Amino acid sequence: MNRKIGLFFGTFNPIHIGHLIIANHMAEFSDLDEVWLVVTPHNPHKKKSTLLDNHHRLDMVYKACEGYEHLRPSNVEFNLPKPNYTSTTLAHLQEKYPTNEFCPIMGEDNLKTFHKWKNYDVILENHEIYVYPRISGGKVENEFKDHPKIKRVDAPVVEISSTFIRRAVKDGKFIKPLLNQSVWDYIKLMNFYR
Numbered sequence: 001m002n003r004k005i006g007l008f009f010g011t012f013n014p015i016h017i018g019h020l021i022i023a024n025h026m027a028e029f030s031d032l033d034e035v036w037l038v039v040t041p042h043n044p045h046k047k048k049s050t051l052l053d054n055h056h057r058l059d060m061v062y063k064a065c066e067g068y069e070h071l072r073p074s075n076v077e078f079n080l081p082k083p084n085y086t087s088t089t090l091a092h093l094q095e096k097y098p099t100n101e102f103c104p105i106m107g108e109d110n111l112k113t114f115h116k117w118k119n120y121d122v123i124l125e126n127h128e129i130y131v132y133p134r135i136s137g138g139k140v141e142n143e144f145k146d147h148p149k150i151k152r153v154d155a156p157v158v159e160i161s162s163t164f165i166r167r168a169v170k171d172g173k174f175i176k177p178l179l180n181q182s183v184w185d186y187i188k189l190m191n192f193y194r
């Protein structure tokens with residue numbers, strides 16, 4: 001059976017409710033059958049200094065997805081060449097699961113720099129991209145604005161970031177509502193980001 005899988009890529013350092021709300025909304029309110037949360041070991045555009053180990057970030061994604069029938073953590077990028085280019089991951093997944101249709105999910109802000117991604121044209125040729133709104137970053141005024149392969153899904157906007165969470169934890173702030181309960185417990189237990 002042909003299944004449509006949304007791929008939500010992220011460093012998830014840590015995963016927060018902003019990520020979960022988008023992933024769940026895409027799984028429930030679009031034609032995607034499932035959403036896989038792909039933990040990226042190394043984002044080509046990010047520095048590595050504050051990055052927690054891959055397996056700790058994956059553990060947190062597992063904890064956050066517990067009880068969500070249509071969400072699935074993925075470590076597919078762990079064994080692929082670094083830095084992780086999305087085009088490489090998509091080609092790998094398509095070869096491994098030829099009957100699935102893979103659709104990357106991204107925030108509207110990412111469309112502004114999407115032309116800098118490796119093989120972005122090949123990605124667009126072979127995949128539909130599901131885009132959700134962001135407040136930060138303003139409007140997209142480029143070739144992707146009304147592209148036929150880009151589908152917009154009107155998901156809720158929750159403007160928090162992992163950077164904000166890491167800083168808040170370091171400062172001893174109580175930010176439990178911004179994280180899934182078991183992710184919050186795990187961060188405390190493991191003394192992450194202190």
Ligand SMILES: Nc1ncnc2c1ncn2[C@@H]1O[C@H](COP(=O)(O)OP(=O)(O)OP(=O)(O)O)[C@@H](O)[C@H]1O
Pocket residue numbers: 009010011012013018019022106107110157158159160161162163164
């Ligand atoms: N609050 C949010 N709402 C919707 N999408 C988000 C939110 N925060 C991050 N994203 C998007 O989710 C994906 C994965 O995010 P990522 O793991 O880089 O988290 P982040 O919060 O942006 O991290 P950091 O603050 O460490 O840069 C990215 O495409 C990012 O743009």
Ligand SMILES: O=C(O)c1ccc[n+]([C@@H]2O[C@H](COP(=O)([O-])O)[C@@H](O)[C@H]2O)c1
Pocket residue numbers: 009010011040042043044045046084085086087110116117118
């Ligand atoms: O393939 C690329 O060239 C590429 C460039 C920038 C980002 N990405 C992927 O997009 C995901 C979200 O990126 P970011 O910067 O919004 O956190 C992340 O998992 C990256 O691996 C991919």
